[in-house]
Amino acid sequence: MxxxxxxxxxxxxxxxxxxxxxxxxPIPIFNDYQKWQLELEKNTFNFFVKQGPVLLEKSRVALGNFIGCDKDDVVFTMNPSYALNIVIKDFGLKAGDEILATDIEYGAMDRTWNHYCKKAGAKYVRQHISLPVTSKEQIIEEFFQGLTSKTKAIFISHITSTTALRLPIEEICKRAQAEGLITIVDGAHVPGHIDLNLQELDADIYTGACHKWLLTPKGSSFLYVKKEFQPFDPLLISWGFESDMPSESQFIDHHQLQGTRDYSAFLTIPAALQFREDNxxxxxxxxxxxxxxxxxxxxxxxxxxxxxxxxxxxxxxxxxxxxxxxxxxxxxxxxxxxxxxxxxxxxxxxxxxxxxxxxxxxxxxxxxxxxxxxxxxxxxxxxxxx
Ligand SMILES: Cc1ncc(COP(=O)(O)O)c(C=O)c1O
Structure with a gap:
């Protein structure tokens, strides 16, 4: 075996x-998860109020080093859907705006974009990508056929869900930015699966799951947002909103404090990275x-x-x-x-x-x-x- x-x-x-x-x-990462849960139950106030923010920051530093971004440009979310709902809900969509996507995006994200686009009178464009794909050029060419003067942003998977295709995101983001578009990448399948360096990729907004290929327990994902597009409204308003004790990052304040919740899964990132190294x-x-x-x-x-x-x-x-x-x-x-x-x-x-x-x-x-x-x-x- x-x-x-x-x-x-x-x-x-x-x-x-x-x-x-x-x-x-894997067992060592799951053990780390349970260790944090035990710590939390042993001493709730200390864990949530004092230790928690410090530990979360440590985990954000570790994740940031792994995916190539600043610790204050990345917040933990339960899953990529949560992360993208933050972005889409508060994207400032206006009547007539268009969001350019492919027709091989994740169904839950299609639903989210459709919902908020409909509300705003905007349009979510699912541009057709012919299958089987034959070259990067074909994908890029077909994708940008959906571009119009109304396109405000692109939304695209780095690795698609049902079709499991790695898309040429680097080239697509570059071209979209040259067209003046905001670039939003759904990287649910990427962290721990293929190399990711957000600084090099230079996408404006990126989400990834850690509980898929980075092997953490469930409920560990992230939202990365370039500073110029921060902070976005939180999906859930809590003490970090109009905070009495603001940190240096309003983005972190808005999205890290979400009422009482078990964030042990977020804290396993260092153990997950150690597991990769050890093996x-x-x-x-x-x-x-x-x-x-x-x-x-x-x-x-x-x-x-x-x-x-x-x-x-x-x-x-x-x-x-x-x-x-x-x-x-x-x-x-x-x-x-x-x-x-x-x-x-x-x-x-x-x-x-x-x-x-x-x-x-x-x-x-x-x-x-x-x-x-x-x-x-x-x-x-x-x-x-x-
Ligand atoms: C491409 C893609 N985006 C987003 C998601 C969202 O994941 P979740 O439903 O856990 O939020 C998935 C899940 O598999 C996915 O494959």
Whole structure:
């Protein structure tokens, strides 16, 4: 068995190929999480009022060093949806404004933009990206076909959800900024998955989840906002709003104090970074990308589906998604789980269906073989795969 596997809490009876949705937390990081929860319960006042802000700052420093930003330009949020709701709700949308996005964004974010755009009389533009993508240039070209004189900002995933594509964000942000647009990047899948340096990327607003590929417990994500666009109204008004004791950063004051809440998951960032170092995670991640990519075409053959991009680190990380002909995605996902004990998402997106596998340090080729054999049998014995 893969020796890293024993460090993860995952149920050993399930072939878990869905790291992308909710991550998976290794035992040492989970122990750190519980240590903070215990500290909190032992001495609530001291923890919340005195120790808490200091510990949160330490965690922001550690995260900032990892993703290349100042500790006061990044706040913790429960998840990327929360982070982007802060931004979208208080974005100052006006009638006629347009937000340029792709048609392969995360559904919850589409809903959020649609809601606030509708309220303001603005327009959320889901620009079509042809699949399979063939080159970075094709993506960039198609994306900017949606640009008009009314476009105020772009919103785009760094790694997409259902299609698991790494988009050429660096080039897209540069071009958008040259057009005078605000750049908002949904990097939910990025921290701990592929390299991220916010200073180099220079996006104006960026969110990422730490509980996916950085391996923290659930409820640990962040919102980064460049100083000139801070502070944004908090989603929840608390003591940090019009604070009696303001810190140097109104952005931190607004979003860090959110009433009483358990922020232990935020405090595990240093332990998560230590875990990466202790286990040579850059190499682990590189091996995982290789394993994921080496199997990609094989799954197209067995499912009769289509791969979505050229097989290269330019377009893929540790997740691969296939477009499949599947009349009932819910039934296929349930069958894979109930009969074959394989956890893998089968997701409809507009008029297509995608099946996406994720590879992390706890996997071996055997896990993908298990999936392959299950799909082979399903294809031969049912009409679930077109
Ligand atoms: C691209 C993308 N954006 C945003 C999110 C939001 O995550 P959550 O629902 O946890 O806020 C996800 C979740 O998987 C995602 O894949």
């Amino acid at each position: 893969n020796p890293i596997r024993s460090q993860f809490i995952l149920n050993p009876d399930i072939t878990h190929l869905n790291h992308g949705s909710f991550g998976a937390c 040579n995670w850059n190499q682990v991640a590189a091996d995982c990308r290789k394993l994921a990519q080496a199997n990609y075409e094989r799954f197209a053959e067995v499912t009769g589906g289509t791969i979505l991009c050229p097989i290269s680190d330019d377009f893929l990380g540790q997740m691969c998604s296939l477009s499949i002909n599947c009349p009932d995605p819910v039934a296929l996902q349930e069958l894979l789980y109930n009969k074959y004990r394989i956890e893998i998402p089968v997701m409809p997106h507009d008029d297509k269906v995608f099946i996406r596998y994720s590879i992390n340090g706890y996997h071996t080729q055997q896990d993908l073989d298990t999936l392959f054999e299950a799909l082979e049998e399903i294809k031969a014995t049912s009409n679930m795969l077109g």
